[in-house]
Amino acid sequence: MVSLSSFRMFQLLPGHTQPAGHRSRKTRLVTKDGHCNIEFGNIEYSNHFAYLVDFWTTFVEIRWRFVLLLFVATFTGSWFVFSLLWFWIAKSNGDLTGQNRTDGHVRCMDNVNSLTSAFLYSLETQTTIGYGGRALTGHCAATVALIVVQSLVGVFINCFMCGIILAKISLPKKRAKTVTFSNTAMICLKKGSLCLLIRVANLRKTLLIGSQIYGKLLRTTTIPDGETIILDQVDVDFMVDAGKDNLFFICPLTLYHVINRSSPFYELSADTLPQQDFELVVFLDGTAESTSSSCQVRTSYVPQEIQWGHTFLPIISRTKTGKYLVDFSNFSRSVRISTPHCVHCFETDADQRKHNNHSKESQQKMGIDNLGFQVVDIHDPVDVTKM
Numbered sequence: 269m270v271s272l273s274s275f276r277m278f279q280l281l282p283g284h285t286q287p288a289g290h291r292s293r294k295t296r297l298v299t300k301d302g303h304c305n306i307e308f309g310n311i312e313y314s315n316h317f318a319y320l321v322d323f324w325t326t327f328v329e330i331r332w333r334f335v336l337l338l339f340v341a342t343f344t345g346s347w348f349v350f351s352l353l354w355f356w357i358a359k360s361n362g363d364l365t366g367q368n369r370t371d372g373h374v375r376c377m378d379n380v381n382s383l384t385s386a387f388l389y390s391l392e393t394q395t396t397i398g399y400g401g402r403a404l405t406g407h408c409a410a411t412v413a414l415i416v417v418q419s420l421v422g423v424f425i426n427c428f429m430c431g432i433i434l435a436k437i438s439l440p441k442k443r444a445k446t447v448t449f450s451n452t453a454m455i456c457l458k459k460g461s462l463c464l465l466i467r468v469a470n471l472r473k474t475l476l477i478g479s480q481i482y483g484k485l486l487r488t489t490t491i492p493d494g495e496t497i498i499l500d501q502v503d504v505d506f507m508v509d510a511g512k513d514n515l516f517f518i519c520p521l522t523l524y525h526v527i528n529r530s531s532p533f534y535e536l537s538a539d540t541l542p543q544q545d546f547e548l549v550v551f552l553d554g555t556a557e558s559t560s561s562s563c564q565v566r567t568s569y570v571p572q573e574i575q576w577g578h579t580f581l582p583i584i585s586r587t588k589t590g591k592y593l594v595d596f597s598n599f600s601r602s603v604r605i606s607t608p609h610c611v612h613c614f615e616t617d618a619d620q621r622k623h624n625n626h627s628k629e630s631q632q633k634m635g636i637d638n639l640g641f642q643v644v645d646i647h648d649p650v651d652v653t654k655m
Contacts, residue, residue: 297486298549302566328435339429350418351387357410376408394422440563443556446471449567451600456579456607462527462614467580469520476554479515481506481523485532486547502532519594522580527611537610538576577607
């Protein structure tokens, strides 16, 4: 169950805005660095067993401090458990110091005289050190079986812990750290349409293959039957000049969403934008070229992080040596440009300009010349009637 106290009502409905001066909520569903701000409550105790069944994913996703604790506890615990078994065998056979031995006593282990020496022998066996001071005599079948079992357990623990560490190091979300979004989004004119602009950059020279970008607008809506839907998700399509799929992600890209009648931002204006309460979550999916692992980068924007009437500064230039230079100092910087106050204003002005141009053309051209007709002058009338 999602904790409702962590969220406020998202509003993006015509005529529903926050009061003037109302401060935006500080918490958001997705943080700027892509972490999801959500918690689950009232989960049944039996459901926690599912985490133990999927133990590999559980161990890979836990924090590093717990992985290191698990690493130390696993090895130390296995050494100690097997040392108790070695000590029990030595004690049962009478090999410990102070035990009464009969004539012709056959020892199972040499130089294992106490629990401490049994622990050292267990450590040497599992880590394959073998200093030579403590060793099996080979006269007891139990010791032969136990050393085989401990060796197999030691190999299993080594493989498991190495796999966890390698898996955590190579997690796709680490690759996502080298993909960054602009701190703010812009709304301005682009190619004759009012658009929402976002900039994204890949900080590595290796590509993200098959990159796709899309967005989700999170808001609270009320359906006609009166039910309130919290965190209602609305699709927001983004594209670049070359399309929206399989991006050539070698340099920073400016993504844009066209605000038209099908856009959830259609009712926004420069005045009402700061008073809205919604969250725009942007996703970038791709496959790392070097590791072939899929990764997803996320970020979010609230209305206070969207600048109306601004556009991004150019950041790509060419050096004297012919290389392309990316200036990341201007990555999130913007400049103010002339932008319509709202989408309705832009469409009204466009229709007015179209109507004016059509009127001017009508006034300048009163008729249409038809080249299929020719003018013939007849000077003398001709009587072709015959009796």
